Amino acid sequence: MNPSQAASHEKIGERLIVYLIRFAGYLSIIYVSLICLFLLKEGAPALFNVPLSSLFGPFWYPIEGQFALWPLLLGSLTVTIGAALIAVPLGIGTAVYISEVAPRWAKEVLKPLVEILAGLPSVVLGFIGILVLSPFLRRLLGLPTGLTAFTGAVLLGWAAIPTIVSVAEDALNAVPRSYRDASYALGATQWQTIWAVTVPAARSGILTAIMLGIGRVIGETMAVMMVTGNAPVVPSGLRALFAPVRTMTATIAAEMGEVANGSQHYQVLFLIGILLFIFSLTINLTAFAISNRRLKRTERLLS
């Protein structure tokens, strides 16, 4: 084979490789489209086959054809708000501590621990919830059962912490050193600088962190299914926090295994999936837009 032939041979091979690479690049779009397509294909018929009075009714009794989405939506909302109330202050506080205050050794202890938490499978969290947390909370609060929205919220709060800590910490670290120095030069203490300069400068990143954390909580499935008691009732008042609830994710996970393909129940579960998909889409797109805006602004500053 002479060299020019070898070269043209290689060229064809290389062309093929580049086509494959390009195709792989488009895969994300293809997969998202496929996910949309199949959720719609299986779930949209629910809107026509299940009476709206049932979908918007007050009860979730699949056996009697009662498919009210409201209790599940509220269940998810209750747990999510509870988890956010725990995860946001702890997560942001820890991020600020790691990035601004902690001595080196403390950083080196904290960061791997947070990473370990991020790596914990959700089923392990659920297991701990059942065996340790819920009996503890039941005794502590004198409840009839430990499997409540509150238990779920505590657990999911911790599940969301790693996301919040790592994204917020990145945002804080990205704040230029000179901002802080300028503040010190004006006579501010480190503490004043953190809250008056550093955190406000990183606010869009911190906002992104909170949104992604909330996204993580809404989508969390196994842990929440294992500890929230799975009662699809409309929660009311503050006491609802300490009663069993049923979230959207848990409903899908718990019931999909037992339904006939194509039945009303099956379609409604996919419909819930569509709702979850829309929620995550909204949250992630917003977070993406926020963090992208920040990126653009930084680029302008640097150029």
Place this chain on the structure above:
Amino acid sequence: MNKQANQKLPFLTARRMQTLGFGALTLVSVVTVLPIIALGVFIVVQGMPAINWEFITDFPQNGMRAGGILPAILGTIYLTIGTAIFSIPPGVAAAIYLAEYAPDNQLTRAIRVAMVNLAGIPSVVYGLFGLGLFVIFLRFGTSILAASLTLSIMTLPVIISTTEEALRSVPHDFRVVSISLGATRWQTVWRIVLPQSLAGIITGVILGLERAAGETAPILFTGAAFFLPRLPQSPLDPTMALPYHLFVISTQVPGMPVQIQYGTVLVLLVFVLGMNLIATVIRSRMRARRQW
């Protein structure tokens, strides 16, 4: 230091505020991580007595209340390998496209938006999708194949974004020099960029697979089995898996000995966190071997 503040606020001076504030932040961090440490110790203490040779090499017996968890361990290994097969090649290729080829245009932005979405979709929704596409539409049935494919799509964004980061960390000048010597883009990627970012890519891939190995929701309706008397014979068989098995024995089986539950948790954690540890070691080694 702050004289003015000293005069106005005799008690809550800026310095005292700072001491209090730092104390509060330290407390918050301790509250955040203490449960993790406590849990780790607790699980190891409770789970260690259950771990012995039989536990990891035997089938479950007596309705899973005795014996070992071999099928679950093997199942998780099968699923992880399957996920690796379906997620690493396209994930790395997609990252190469984004880092080395993609022009700065609307389509590339659309890819990034799609990736962000893919990363945020709840795991149970992946389960639904896998059920709809792989199990029913493509007729793979509940099987290792369907579950691996589902997990691989979920893992893809992690692999793409970590790989892209690793590729981008290779200095741009190497590419310019290589191209200036008459190399094509692909030759540049293959001979210079990929070897230099390999460690970073491996780290990212392991972190992605680690997540997949611990997932339960995506495999619930696509490939996980409650109990199987024998090991899966082909990729089209369903399989037991550690995370699902843990779910089963902690919620679905009455009278389950606690020791077996903790033992299962410990094995699952060793599996998952062990992968994490390997990734960390590779990452720290890579910095030492860098050639720039």
Place this chain on the structure above:
Amino acid sequence: MPAKIVIDHLSVRYSDQAESLRDVSLEIEENAITAIFGPAGGGKSTLLRTLNRLNDLADVDLVSGKVLLNGKDILDRRVNVMELRRKVGMVFSRPLALPLSIYDNVAYGLTTAGGRRKARLDEAVEKALRQVTLWEEIYDRLHTPAHRLSGGQQQRLSIARVLALQPEVILLDEPTSALDPVSTTKIEALLHELSASITVVIAPHNTQQTARIADYAAFFLSGELIEYAPKTQMFTLPKDKRAQDYIEGRFG
């Protein structure tokens, strides 16, 4: 005999309008050293990077005019750029060894072009390394990582990497700006030797260097060619006032 490279009304503009060339026409003589000099931001790098189409990598939004190499327009879309870059080699200001062994660095251009015969590669590598007087220093560690070499050695390696391809033209963008005086002298001597058989186009890193090594000198200011003349004429009797001022150190 026609010039080796004929640049005909060439204009280049980047999309951020940064550095550009405006209507440059210039004939570069074969087997001589042509120095492109002038204050920073004058378009020297842009010109060099256009000559081997390295600008294809950058964000260029306008290129007009012609660049003829041996009478053929290299800006033509149908040109095989990979082949062009082997013919027109490039050396950068910052010495940069590819993350490979010394041997693989020098053989890189040959192997990417499809060269596989070990004996021929060995021969080409040795010859190139001897040309840049690096062979004696490193022949016993050809297969060790190239990034361990010193800056001056890495720059000579960069030149060897280009020479291994037996180019017709070699472009150098301030090749000695990061080097010590001794290495600089070595490289200048080398360029002088090379110019017997290769067309050398260099953007020197100061006026003295231009005076030392150039056969022809082209003075660039803000993207325009102000004056082009044999070196001796340029440094004794420049026609343009701005060129004279720059050479005499009144600005720059």
